Amino acid sequence: MYQRQQELMLIERYKGRTPADVTNLIRKDISQLFPKSVLAKSLIILHKCNSWSKLGKKIKWLSSATEYGEQEDFINDLYSAFLIIKANWDKRFALKKRTNKFLGHFTTCPHCWRFVFKRYNKIKKAPYCCFHESGCAEYQSHRRALLRLAKIGKTSRLQELRSLYLKHTQNVLHICPPNYINLKSKGILAPEEYEPVEHDLTEIWPHLPLTKEFICKTGGDIRNIESVISALDPVDRIDPNDMWDKNDTEGAAFVREKRLLLHQIIIRDASLYKWEFSQAEAWLKLQQEVRSSKGGPKPNAGGQRIGAGRPKKQ
Known part of the structure; x- marks a missing residue:
């Protein structure tokens, strides 16, 4: 099919x-x-x-x-x-994945936090989401600026920021081992297999202010996990990567169905989305730093960074 x-x-x-x-x-x-x-x-x-x-x-x-x-x-x-x-x-x-339920698996777009469906028979690297299609001149320019900033130092700035936000939210979104293993390791896309876990989302937004702002700008409700996931990973547009070719509406519908199942699972346990929350904040912060480096003062410029300037005389 x-x-x-x-x-x-x-x-x-x-x-x-x-x-x-x-x-x-x-x-x-x-x-x-x-x-x-x-x-x-x-x-x-x-x-x-x-x-x-x-x-x-x-x-x-x-x-x-x-x-x-x-x-x-x-x-x-x-x-x-x-x-x-x-x-x-x-x-x-084994062709079980092809003949039974799945044609591939979900991964994360290399240039944001959104889910992308990678078909198992595709050799190429993980595809970009529909918001970050390659070939756009404006996007390529912004991408190069992001990558320059992301590669400063031994540890990429993106990785550094993501680790920071993961640490900040560790007391708010706990990872429940059974649910985490089912999704991250086994790839089970069956919501009924996941134990419901309640989380107070109001406690996470002080640690993720840019993500909160992004969700509000797109019309999402930061108090409702379903609305939050819909804002961060929209399903109301067809992603070209979900199709075999430009006329393959069946393939797109198949992936959309699986993506909605993934959303239902995250709604049952928001901690499963912890990495993506931190990735979103990291990317938005990185974009903010790029804009600052282009127009206004660069991050840590003006002698405001710790250890800047000459040491004080004793």
Whole structure:
């Protein structure tokens, strides 16, 4: 249902063949589809791929030579087809995640705190959320500024801030081991499996003022966890990363359903969202520091930082 047409064609073309035969067909297909490309020139890496394990590693390596667009789509479809073909040869390979409930798992956008659905057969790094699509000139400029500030020192500024906010909120949002393990380790998206835990949200906002301001600006109610999650991780817009292609409304609906289940779980126990709360405050603080460094005084400028200036005479 969620397979792309190209993926189905590749499965039909490669099924029943040996790893060596599939390797030769991959060489032929890429050479015909993308002649003179860096991807085509990289096909030498497929030399002597006579096992499924080796072929899988080489396909992953080829993904680093792809360009965005048709090449990226082809490699991702190729890898997905490879997994299914390999499964027909190796019965120990489990396709439970594909044939049962899940096509992937939720991760966090590399440039904010929002959830992003990463399909398990996608080779590329974790995708950006729909608010942070790559290619936008304005966003790229802001992103570069954020990264410059985020990499100051041995520990990134983002990581430093996130750790600080996690520490500040540790007495407000406790992590309940059973619920934490079910979601973070087992990935169970069934709200009834989680023990309800009550939290007083009014106690957390003094530690996360920028997140509070962000939620209020988007019309959220900081006293209601459901409203808070909806404001921080909206589901009222289609994320292109949720679809196989631009016309795949079924795939988007599937991911939206799973995202809503994730929200219901967090509503039952807000402590499961503790990391994302701290990540949100850290990113918003980082953005604030970037704006200050561009226009007004830089953070800790003007001799106000601890230890600034000459030591006092004794």
